[in-house]
Amino acid sequence: MQRTRFGDMACSIARTLDVAGEPWSPLIIRDALVGITHFDEMQRDLGISRKVLAERLKWLEASGILERRAYSQRPPRYEYTLTQKGYELCDVLLAMTAWGDRWTAGDAGPPVLLRHRTCGEVTHSEAHCAACGEVLHADDVAFEVGPGAAAQA
Amino acid sequence: MQRTRFGDMACSIARTLDVAGEPWSPLIIRDALVGITHFDEMQRDLGISRKVLAERLKWLEASGILERRAYSQRPPRYEYTLTQKGYELCDVLLAMTAWGDRWTAGDAGPPVLLRHRTCGEVTHSEAHCAACGEVLHADDVAFEVGPGAAAQA
DNA sequence: CTTTCAAGTTCCTTCGGGGAACTTACAGTA
DNA sequence: TACTGTAAGTTCCCCGAAGGAACTTGAAAG
Numbered sequence: 001m002q003r004t005r006f007g008d009m010a011c012s013i014a015r016t017l018d019v020a021g022e023p024w025s026p027l028i029i030r031d032a033l034v035g036i037t038h039f040d041e042m043q044r045d046l047g048i049s050r051k052v053l054a055e056r057l058k059w060l061e062a063s064g065i066l067e068r069r070a071y072s073q074r075p076p077r078y079e080y081t082l083t084q085k086g087y088e089l090c091d092v093l094l095a096m097t098a099w100g101d102r103w104t105a106g107d108a109g110p111p112v113l114l115r116h117r118t119c120g121e122v123t124h125s126e127a128h129c130a131a132c133g134e135v136l137h138a139d140d141v142a143f144e145v146g147p148g149a150a151a152q153a
Numbered sequence: 154m155q156r157t158r159f160g161d162m163a164c165s166i167a168r169t170l171d172v173a174g175e176p177w178s179p180l181i182i183r184d185a186l187v188g189i190t191h192f193d194e195m196q197r198d199l200g201i202s203r204k205v206l207a208e209r210l211k212w213l214e215a216s217g218i219l220e221r222r223a224y225s226q227r228p229p230r231y232e233y234t235l236t237q238k239g240y241e242l243c244d245v246l247l248a249m250t251a252w253g254d255r256w257t258a259g260d261a262g263p264p265v266l267l268r269h270r271t272c273g274e275v276t277h278s279e280a281h282c283a284a285c286g287e288v289l290h291a292d293d294v295a296f297e298v299g300p301g302a303a304a305q306a
Numbered sequence: 307c308t309t310t311c312a313a314g315t316t317c318c319t320t321c322g323g324g325g326a327a328c329t330t331a332c333a334g335t336a
Numbered sequence: 337t338a339c340t341g342t343a344a345g346t347t348c349c350c351c352g353a354a355g356g357a358a359c360t361t362g363a364a365a366g
Binding site: 004006007010011012013014015016017018019021022023026027030033034047048085087088089090091092093094095096097098099100101102103104105106108109110111112113114115116117118119121122123124125126127128129130131132133134136137138139140141142143144145146147148149150 | 157159160163164165166167168169170171172174175176179180183186187200201238240241242243244245246247248249250251252253254255256257258259261262263264265266267268269270271272274275276277278279280281282283284285286287289290291292293294295296297298299300301302303
């Protein structure tokens with residue numbers, strides 16, 4: 001959690017960052033996606049401080065991204081799983097993966113390959129226009145004032 | 154810039170975060186995209202501390218995301234524009250915008266609308282499989298070990 | 307020759323990250 | 337019964353990074 005609050009800005013990018021913009025959060029969500037759902041598993045996998053992990057998990061749960069559920073009563077043991085809201089956030093992770101593979105992988109190639117289950121090909125995520133289906137890049141769009149444009153403090 | 158280095162992790166998400174994971178960076182890139190390219194403009198638009206802005210701009214320039222160019226010699230005045238590498242990173246911002254519009258906009262609706270110039274519709278970014286063109290979500294993909302999977306410290 | 311502006315830099319305070327140790331609650335085993 | 341192990345945190349201290357305000361530099365403009 002950063003010092004300046006992004007949640008109040010009239011910008012969906014800022015508001016997304018407010019929820020999951022802190023550097024560890026996307027990696028926690030990635031872990032939850034691939035089945036690393038227990039506190040100690042995450043801590044070992046990420047090398048994150050236990051304190052910070054506990055803070056992030058609380059925040060992501062409060063934000064409706066993760067759900068904390070006991071998978072054992074005695075002894076009390078918990079797992080963190082993605083909600084629908086959290087699951088949809090993985091579209092952002094797919095976009096990060098595509099960019100990171102393209103620009104930061106270097107000669108070694110990407111560390112992880114994504115195989116599309118339905119078509120069988122190794123693939124990556126590509127942004128498309130939800131209306132016409134064509135490939136969409138940032139300068140294909142014009143920005144217009146939307147209905148929620150009010151509270152620009 | 155966070156304390157733990159993400160750049161060395163064998164994960165494209167982590168490596169993307171290493172470049173642009175600090176909370177302000179995506180907003181700086183957004184500003185550069187929409188034509189807010191001068192130091193003072195950015196500082197006013199974002200409400201960011203001048204110190205932090207100067208640090209981020211240096212880092213993003215060093216990472217090949219932004220280019221610093223003098224648009225005036227006398228007096229010396231500079232602008233920051235996106236490189237191709239930085240421009241492609243905007244795909245991630247489009248995904249953040251789509252998620253933020255859907256999950257954080259509330260009753261007021263999205264603060265900004267995106268109109269696709271080629272088809273004319275108000276739209277949002279949608280992740281598609283680069284191979285078959287179908288809509289792609291996180292559990293449509295299987296993760297496989299890639300060629301660059303080595304250096305998991 | 308004082309003001310204004312852009313583009314930073316410097317200084318100070320405070321908050322948050324990192325890391326290690328500690329705690330709680332239970333299970334297994336000898 | 338005591339000892340060991342494990343999961344899920346919490347507490348403590350230190351230090352680095354964020355925020356904010358003031359200062360600097362270089363040049364034009366009144």
